[in-house]
Structure formats: C-alpha cells, structure tokens
Amino acid sequence: MHLKYIKFGCHYLIFIIFLIPVLIEAARIKSETVDILWLQFQFDLMNILTCSLFIVLGSTLYIIISRPQPVYLVSHACYQPPSHLQVPSQHYLELARAIGNLNESSFEFQRKILERSGLGEETYLPQALHCIPSEASMVTAREEAEHVMFGALDSLFCSTNINLQDIGILVVNCSLFNPIPSLSAMIIHKYGLRCNIKSFNLSGMGCSSGLIAVGLAKDLLQVHRNTYAIVVSTENVTQSTYSGDNKSMMIANCLFRVGGAVILLSNKPQDKQRAMYKLAHLVRIHRGLDDKSFTCVYQEQDKTGVLGVSLSKDLTNIAGDALKINITTLGPLVLPVKEQLRFFVTMVVKKLFRKSEIKTYIPNFKLAFDHFCIHAGGRGVIDELEKSLQLLPVHVEASRMTLQRFGNTSSSSIWYELAYIESKGRVCKNDRIWQISFGSGFKCNSAVWVALKNVKKPSTSTKQIPWEA
Template structure:
C-alpha cells in the first residue's frame, strides 16, 4: 500500500514541481519600468512666437505661398511657445549645420537625463546589462551607444543596440527588444535612451511637404530604466502586459508617405506625403485588430461581435438601412490612453476612432502644447503628465499608441504597479495645466493669415 502511495505521489510532486518551475520562469520574464527621465532643455532654447517669426524671415528661398502655408500650419498645429529647438537655429546656422551640432545636441540630452535617472534610482552605470539607443536621423561612428558607454564608463560585456531610421515609434521597438532579451536572461538592468537629432535635419528648401516638419518637431528625449528582477517588482512603476508591432512597409503608399529625401534642389528634408492619413489609419486598424483580444475583456469582445453581426444582417436585408458604426469600448480594458503627439490632427483622429473624451485626450494635447512633437520620446512626456496629475493608481492600465515611418503602428499595455505621483519634467508647470483656455500664441500673431490672400498682408516680413 505504501509503495502504491509512493507511485501515485511521485508523479503528483513532479507535476507540481514543474508548474512551480514554469511559474518562476514566467516571473523572471516580466518586464518592469523602474523609472524614467524626460529631458527638459534649458530656457535659452525655447522657440517663442517672436523668434519663430524671425526664423521664417531669414529663410530667404521661401515665396509668399510657402510662407502662408507655413504660418497656417503652425497656427493650427496645437503647439505653444515653450517648446524647445536645437542650438543651431539660435546661432542662425540651421542652413549649414555640422556633424558636431548633432553630436552636441545628443550629448546635452543624455549627459543630463541618463545621469539624473541613474542618480535617482541608485543604479551604477557598471550595473547596466543592456543598452538600447534609438535616434532615427543621426548616425555616427562611433555610434551614439558607444559614446554613452564611453561617457559613463559602462562595462565591457554590456549588450548594446543602436537603432536608426525607426521614426516616432522607435521607443516601443526598443522596449520590445528589451522584453525579448528578458525572456532569455535573468536579473538584468536595461537602459533605453530615446531622442531625435534636429540640428542636422532642419529643412531649408521650399517644398511644402518638407517644410511642415520644421513646424512640428521639437527637441526632447527620455531615458528609461527597465528590469526583470523579481526582487524589484515592488519598487517598479509599471509592468508590461503586452506589446504589438505592426509594419505596413510592403505597401508602396505606406512605405513612401514618410521619408527622408532630397527635393528638386538637392536639399535634404523629411517628406510627409498626402497618403499619410490613409496609411496611418490602415496601420492603426491592423494594430488594434491584433491588440484588442489581448487587452479587452471577453464580455466586450462578445458584445462587439454580436452588434457587428446584427448590424451586418440588417444592412443585407435593408439596403437603405443606417450606417451607424459599431465601436469597441476600449475603456472596458484600459484606464488611461497615452497617445503619440504627432500633431493636433493625429490626436483628434485617434480620439475619434477610440471614442475618447477630452479627459482622455488631455495628456496628449497638453504635451503637444508644452513640448511639441519630440518624436519617439513623446509618449513618455504624455506619461509624465499623467503621473504629475496623479492619475496613475495601482492596478490601472495604460495603453500606449505610437506611429512611425515605414509605415509602423506600435502599441503596448502597461499595468501600474504602485500609485504614482512623483515630480518629473512637468513639476514646474503642471499646476497651470490644463488652462481654462488653451490659447495658441501663433494664432494671436499670425491667425489673420488664414483670412488674407494678397502679398501686402505679409507685413511681418518687412
């Protein structure tokens, strides 16, 4: 009898042991954010209304149609006058930048943000196991990642990745890279450094599809410290639940809608094509199609499926029936929406697609107004706004959505591990947001351009 009991018990214990081992392995594969630090350039780099007017005046090869287009774009952009630009424009050398200008811009960012992040977390540079750097439009030799390693004297066996050309959604690509490393290696610290170099990429031509980027993009960056150490999970800020990447580069119209290229005069710029809205919508829908089952409860998926089928049957039986869309309620699986600040139209479009209200869109709108579109680091300024407003409570779910050239749409869902509300890049101005009325200083100075057509209205050029 005892022998029989032993034969029965051994398989049971073995199964329990394997379950325990599997659960432990799964815990080791978790991806946590310990902390992050958004960069706030110095005040002497602020692009105020007056300076922007002066900057446009000295762009001599622009004609009146281009000036009008440029002013209309900045008036309708949703960007305020406290955003930051590269030092090269303040020294009036934007038409003749050097490699040193780009390198200096990046050094000013990472020497500030990475140092503050490591000091606040108490992590030594020698403890970093993985370094991922993504700056899309600056490639140097040695690489930016090598320069960071040299500056902070990181150890020789660090795993290093230097990403370029990934566009505004690059920071989530970096997080995905780290997440995959965490599946194979235990007890790691990973540092993600994300920014964009504007100094060598200021467009000095007159192609309307390229001068638009001068209005939208601003200086910024973020350093993020991640880990899969189980012992640190209670100190973490966020835990990654899932991440989905969508790439529609196989479609020619998607591939060519955002592209660095030369204009007819040989001047290099960033082309934003007319097919961009359509490409972004397609990539967004493709991404949501895969992400929705991962983040929404079964009851919401069931409700949507039933309503969709009912609407489809009604339309087939009554060709003159209504065209009311069946909308998925993402708020059943998401508490906060962290949207890429690609522009006012981007924020409005995502809000309409997801049926979001002004409270949901507020973090993205305020970030666009205060910091502008800082490319891949924009998401973290939006997250910082939510944290500064003390919106992020334990167990809340944060949905990040970003777009990038290629064309790409990347998204992920984070779970808040503990209540958040520490001071960050917003601490000096958060009490002023949202203002009762979000005034656009460019509208006050240049808004009349929208109603005028003749050349005499361009008095500011005199």
Template sequence: MTASVATYLLRRCRPVYLLDFNVYQPSDRLKCSHETFKEAIRAQGCYEPGTLQFMDKILESSGVGGEAYMPPELHRPPLWDLSLAMKRQESEMVIFELVERLLRDNSLQPHQVDILVVNCSVFCPTPSLSAMVVNKFGMRPDIITYNLAGMGCSAGLISVSLVRELLQVYPGRRAIVVSTENISQNVYLGNQRSMSIPCCIFRMGGAALLMSNRRADARRAKQCLYSAGNRQACARRYELLHVVRTHMGAHDEAYRCVYQEEDDAGIVGMRLDKALMRVAGLAVRDNLTRLGPKVLPFMELLRYAINQGARRLLKMDLPVYLPDFNRAFDHFCIHTGGKGVLEAMEKQLGLTPEHIWPSKYTLWRYGNTSSSSIWYVLACIETQVGIRRGHRVWQLAFGSGFKANSAVWRARKAVHRRHEAFLPPKDHTLSVLGPCPGASM
C-alpha cells in the first residue's frame, strides 16, 4: 500500500501556475503610422513601383492600425541600418525591460529564478538571447536556460509547454519565459511580393511570464490592479490545464508555406505561400481534434460522435459537425496573424463578436507581434473585460513548420488588471472597432 501511494505521488502531474506576466509597451516615439512607414520604404530606393503599390495595399487591408510600433532604426531616414549591432540593440531594449519589470513587480531577485526560456524566431545571435539575459541580470551559474529559434509565431506556447515539462521534473522551481521577435531581422529589401508581406504586418513587441510549481507561490500568487498607475494587491492566479501541440511538417506544402529563403536576386526574406490560409485551417482543425476531448462538455462530444458515425459508418450525406467551443471556454486569445486570419478563425470556430474582439483590437493596436501576440490579447481581456474566478482561457497560436498550439488556463481568482498597454489616454484607437461587447469598463 505504501509503495502504491509513493508511486502515485511520484507520477501525478504537479500543478503549474502562471503567477504574473507583462507585455512590452514601447515609447510613444516609436509609433509608426501608415504614412510614416510608406515614406520609409520609399526612401530605401530598392523597391519597384509595383512592389510599393502591393505593400500599400497589404498595409491598408492588414487590420494593423496606425499606432503600432517599429524599432528606432526603422524610423531613421533615409537608409536603414540593418547591422547585427542594431538588431541586437533592438532585442536588448525589449527583453531587458520585460525581465526587469517582471522581477520588480514580483519582488524577485535574479538569483531566485531557476529556469529561463527565451524564444525569438528569426534572430539567433551568438551568444544566445537567453545568455544575454543571464549576463545582464547576473543570474546564478546553475540556472537552466533554453533559447528557441526558428519556431515561428506559435513558439510562445512551445516555451510554455517546455516549462511545464521541466516543472514536472524539478519541484519547487520558478521559471521565466520571454517571447519576442526581431523586426529589423525581418526586413526584406527585394521585390518578391510574397516575401514583402511580413514587413507590412509584423510590429515590435514582446511578453514575459513568471511560472512556478512552488506551493508557496500557489498560495501567494497575486494579481495587481492598475488604476491610474497605482498598484494595489489583490488575488490572482492562473493554473495551466492543458497544452496541445500539433505539427504538420511531414507534409511538404505545410512545411514550405512559411519559408525563409533567397529570392532570384539573392536577397533573403520570409516567403508566405498562397496555401498558408488553407494549411493554417487544417493545422487548427487537427489541433482541435486533439484538444476537444479534453475540454468539451459531454453533450458536444456526443453530438460530434453521432455526426461522425452517421457520416463514416452509415455513409450519410451530412455536413461535418463543428463542436461549439464557446461552451468550453470563456475567453479566446487567438494569434493576431492578420485581419484575414482572424476572420477565418472567427468563422471556423464559430466565435461570437465578444470573443474575437480582443484579438482584432490587439491586431489594430499592436500589429502582429508574433509569438507574444496571444499575451497582448490576454492583457487586453484582463483590462477591457475582466476574468472571473473559474473562467477558462484558451490561447491558440499557429506558425511556420507548420504548427498549431493550444494552451488552456483556469483563473483561480478574479482578474481585472489594468495593463498599461491598454490604458487610456495612451490608447487612442478604441473607437476604431468600437468597445468590446460585454466589456466591464
């Protein structure tokens, strides 16, 4: 009996908590209007008229507003400095501020961090970005570090998944996850249209998370209520319930639909294939197939099973039944890949305007911030809507590989944090999409 109890205690999953997170709020001087961006790309002198017209069209239809942010160097006419030094400086500016604020807000010293994971898809210098953080903050020599690169816009949840696995092995640990992207590295100076799209939709941003499996942290995990810049303590905690990862890379079309390569002139860029939307839909569908049994109510699963049985066994000509995920989750954080992407996800998932609004608004306000976008959406929800105790939050991200990843969190306390990134008066674009339906502002 004693041996059985010991085996159970060793094998059971340790709960993993999200204690805190913050998103990067750039300086107002880094806001880049559509006109400013158009002037900047014309000043480079390398784009043909047809390419400029195409980029103008993409920019105007992307769903990205005129107050999203670009790194300092991309504001300086006429020619951009795309040197390694400038790219490293951009990453330092974002990552250092995120980590410093996370430590300060949670009264932590760098030596109290046990695990560090940094993900940035297109920029991978030597030493790594995780080593850069260790050096800056003087973290202890036995810290466990990982640096994830080349994993696209879904890498933030890959980092969360990695930390979850590490926290099952190492009890009583704290982990920091930093998700960001390097916009300077993403600049493409050629005339291949499929490779010029990323320049139009990606913008500066990042997020830092504090995760833990410490029992003491589970008891004291907190939420901060931000009101006019004043911080007051109140309870807040998310528990990680599920992470589901799917990878379509075995199929050539999926593998190559987001692909970094040289164009005919030898200029390196990120090519987005026309098959991207279809591949993304298939990847998300496969992810939902694996996630559904873990989260859907029994009646939704029963309806789906009956539909599948009628179609496959009885050969009945019926449309595929799409389970109602609105019954499984209270809040949705969909990756802000672009206006068309969000509209496709809204239709495919049958989301209500209330559920898709935070993602659309985040896209307008901050653009596509790659792997950190789902955390901007959660910050938007916490600020504009609020999250009740017991509410379930679904984060869905997808990107190169091709991968689709999901994470499900449960709020252990009511959350109505006032994130600076979504507070007036800095936030001037709320009227563009209108207020969030059902917002508690």
C-alpha cells in the first residue's frame, strides 16, 4: 500500500520535473509574445489615432465647404415715380376711354372695379399711357423699364457705395416684357458690370417671380463664393395694357401700376455686420397640375384678337388654397411645437375618422412672425389672407397701404411693404418677416427674413424713399 503511494508520488515528481522546463519556456515565449503584442497594439493605436484625425479633419473641412452659405440682404430700394405720373381715378377713367373703344357697360365696369380695388388717388402710370391717344410702343416700353430699373438701382448704389465690379450675379424678373437685348443686358450695359457676371432674365412667371429670383440668387450664392448678387423685380405696364372690351381682361388695367425694386444680396462673411436681414427660409409651391389654378391668370387674345391677361373670378379662392399648401411646408420650419402638434392632430383626426365637418386647424402664425408682407394684388387677396391666417389689421397694414399708395406693382409689391414697415421704425433685431407672393401658374411663394439689427428709418438724403410722408 505504501509502495503504491510511493510509486504514484514518483510518477508525479517525474511529471513535475519534466513540466517545469516546459512551463519556464512557455513563460518566456509568452513574455516575448506579450511584448510583441503590446508593441503591435501601440503601433495599431497610432495608426487608428492618425486615421481618426484625418477623418475628423476631412469631415470638418467637407462640412465647412459644403454647408449652405448664409445669404444676407445688405440693402434694398424701391422706385419712386415722379409726381407728374400720378393717375387719380377720374383721370384713369378718362384715359381708359381713350385707350380702347369702350361702351358704357365696360366703362361702368372699370369704374366699379376702381372703387372696390383699394387703390388710392396717388398711384402711377407710365408716361406713354398719359397721352391721348396712348403712345404705347416698344420704344416707350423700353423707356419705362429703364426709368424704373435704373432709378431703383441708382438709389441702391448711392446708399451702399459698393464697387460695381464686385457684383457677380444679376437676376432680373419681369413677366410681360421680354425685349432683345434683355433687361439684364440693359443693366449690364448701363452700369458697365464685369464681363463674366452670371446674369439671368426671368419672364412669364407672374407676380410671384420676385421670390423666385431671390431663390435663384440664393442658389447661385452657394456656388459662387465671396460675391454680391443683385435682384431686380419689376413689371412693364406700357406693353401690357389691354385695349379691348373683355371685362375679365380689363381688371388688370385697373389694378397694375408702375413700380420696381432692387435687392442687394451677399454671401460675404464680413457683410453680416452691415446687412439688414438674413434669409432663413424660402418655400415655393406650384399648382400647375390643376386646370383652374393653371388658367386663373392667363394671357390670351380676346375674340377680336386683342392681347390681354384675363383674371378669373375664382382667383382669391385659388390663392387661399395655394397658401394652405405653402404653410403646410413652411409651418414645421417656423412654428412653435405646440402649434405644430395641434395642426397635426386635427389633420390625423380628420383623415382617420373622415369627418368633413372638422375644420383644418390654421396655426397661429402670429407666434412665428413679427411682420407680414402679403402681395398687394388686390383688396380681395389681402382680405382673404387676413381672414385665413386670422391676422390683425396691423399685420396687413403694410399691404393695404402699398395697394393704396402704389397699386399692384406685381413682384415688387412685397418690397414696398417691407420699406413701409421700416419707415415706421418697427423692425427690431431678431424680428422675423414673412413675405408671401402669388403668381400665374398658379404659384404661392414665401420667404422668411430675420433682422440682424434694429433697422433705422431710412435717410431721405441717401436714397429715394417711397414712404417719405
């Protein structure tokens, strides 16, 4: 028994004697392996840190280069026509008789439209239409375009003192007048702008084309760095006056008047200090797929072959529908969360339970914006938006005053409205301004600007001021 345990113990002793060298060698090999692995880890860690650094630096550089460039509104100016071009209502009716062969019914129709239009007694018509008979022609249409565009541009350049060779982008919009050379070429020729300027001439896009031009300029400023963009918004009354007896085409004669505006945009970082506003959002909606929307503002010949623009009686309703789609897109960008939730809940309930009696909730945009510039297309359009958006009289004051003082100046009306708000000293730092425009097609476009400083009342000594009184 004892021999058995002695023999078993000897076997273990021999095993341990042979195992010790193996363990020692294994420990030596393991030590060397650990050292190699540690060195390898240190080398890999350096590679990882180096690669990570390059990734972070590359990503940062990519974000800096590719992120949207801020677009600043440095200044803007509106054309102030001379006083001798004013056309009181009675004078307009006398001119209307002379422009076309109007019967008594057509004459009375225009008189009623004027009474209900919201236009005052100080709106303007171009020189050619003050003549009896009218002297409307390509020559006089060019003269109107030059007076409006150059008058506003001279005012802008005088107030900003920018080097004209620093202007890299020029966008001009005029819906009904498209001469050759173009309006943008006329400006380049007049002011000697540089030969590689990116110039564009937009036509046929209606009263909303001003914000389309701003959108185009904004996109170009994302590509062309450290430059200025000029946007010129106008319409030509001389060339577009209707001389027939179709009542739907006479409405435009009663509403549209001389006007124009220019806007100076910049993507230069240093211009943030002197700029008035920063462009926050721009939303465009097009309803061209719908037949009624497409034809509600339509240029055509009447039964006698006279060219004119007909306005549908459903125009205000179509504008209201287009606005609803626009604010559905714009709302999430500007509204408080509470207002967004209320709007979303009513939409879901209305669709799930198919209850038509539930009215779509209209968010309180007064919580999102401090000032409203609604296109002064006519009193009906302003009334419709005031009701739809549940605005107060002060919110549509600029639109009504612009319509009364200048009439429908097409795409430039929203800039006369902004100038009106500024002339009252109402724009403070961080205020948000909502511009809403409508146009043929049918389009509803809106832009949101954020004031970068308290905007002082403009000085009459530096530029023409349309709201001096």
